[in-house]
Amino acid sequence: MTFTLTPEREKQADDLLGRYPTKRAACIPLLHLCQEQNGWVSDEVIEYVANRLSLPTSQVKGVVTFYTMFHQKPVAPNVVWVCRTLMCEVRGAKVIQEHLEKKFGCHVGETSQDGKFTLLKAECLAACGQAPMLQLNGEFHENLTTDAVDKVIDAAAAETPAQAVTKAVSGHG
């Protein structure tokens, strides 16, 4: 199946291309735009970006594999990054990570039993003064306690529709 952007995002893509003297420079922002729509960067997405920018697919693939923020396989509707780097670890990042692993019934790098959350480890996210911290769907949550973690995760779980859950789980299969 080929991948296409929604008409609205297609306009955003045009705008992105207009920002640079070369087409290629739009590669990373365009990949972000596609991932925002598709949830992850599939082979079809790579094909689409390569065509749009007149690049060989191998070059786009080389970019995708270099950067950690491009998901190369499907992820759950909610993505949780827990910072593991020293400034967070000395202020309790592992306590937070272990709490999440127990809560989700999965290890770091995996998706929760209910299919709603993918748990990932991040390197320093520029919030060291508010450690320990996690990022949930792009939003920072800082100065965490296990209670605070429960609050943000439970709220996100409640907002995640059951349908999306099934889709993400089957996507993993």
Next chain:
Amino acid sequence: MAEPTRMFTDRYGLKDSHTLAVAEQAGAYAQARRVMTTMTPDAIKAEVKAANIRGRGGAGFPAGMKWGFLPPKSEKPVYLVINADEGEPGTFKDRTIMELDPHRLLEGCMMAMFAIGAHVTYIYVRCELVTSIKRLEQGIRDLRAKGYLGARPFGVNHPLEIHVHPGAGAYICGEETALLNSLEGMRGEPRLKPPFPAVAGAFGMPTIVNNVETIASVPDILKMGGAAWSNLSRLPNDGGTRLYGLSGHVKKPGIWEAPVGLTLREMIYDFGGGPLDEKRPIKGVIPGGSSTPILRPSDVVNAPDDKHPMFKWHGKSHLDVPMGVDTMRGLGTMLGTNCATVLDSSVNMVEAARNLMRFYHHESCGQCTPCREGTGWLAEVCDRLCEGKGTVADVDLLVDISNNMMGNTICALADGTAMPMLAFVRKYREEFLDAAKNGVRGRLDAAVAASLTGASGLSGRTL
């Protein structure tokens, strides 16, 4: 007692400080307007030079001098690129600028572009900083709508445009040439220098790459005049005020503004409220991000010769030396990003080193063998020591590997890994030898783990 300054940060506390309306009401764009309508580019550059501003991104290079490396009368387009990749562990200052006062950075970009003859700025922001990106993009849209960006900003015939370019999660893209490759849509692999970006940078064109805080300081520099701004500092040749960050085992971690040249002790005690727990003394301080070698409070400056640049601080603790680019070098470390991390007596330094070596191993781009292999070996040997599978010879192996990494690579990531590793081993050798015999028990969060379960938490200080 040292008090924080409120000049660069004077809009941080305002409600909706990130909006154009609030920022402009509080003074934003007055300098850009004045400077662009009444001053020549050369006159602006002279003020920045007189300000003695050292780059805020880590290397501490004088910004005025860097701007002078651009070819005079370039036929080619000149670019300004802002390094907003903020990924150095321990560093969280640029995010505060972009979230709380994005217009200070945008105004600085306009003034800098006018001064160096550029018409386009790319702000390379790491994509994880979602709020920073949103606020900068909103700011740029508002500036276009007002005509401050576009064909004739303030009626001046010098078109200006600013774009935000998101990264995609790679620490190495903070290195300026890796950043340029990433901006051009490629893998973030550093380029061999020379040519330097000022000669052949973004898209092969002359380019100035500066840190967020460096460029956001330009409005204040022009407002006060370069010399007066420089004199705010407590140190020579290292001007102004700057952001200080503090993380780790202190009561109140956070970000403050103060003159260049505060001591680590002043920051830790006067701003940070002292050690998290009085019963656990400070064991080490990483002065400016994880790539800067750790300092011990018990070490004193040894410079008895009155011609020695560090003579003034002879006999003083390393924590009582003013923080400056040159003074920190004098202590065998680096000022880096001016964001320090306090580690107290609960921390096992082998375990701390292991955490950081894993980071560098994960982030090495893999182009240079000494870096790709060296970071991996360092992480592996630290693992071995922590797990009780090491030997005494492993301690010296850490030193050997580090020595072989230095000076042999395309970029400074390898040195930035090896130097802190060497400092850990040299300053806490007993602990490494002990790990070689007994492994490491306990955890790095021993001091805080109990206080995180439930609702109590630590005394985190938000901005």
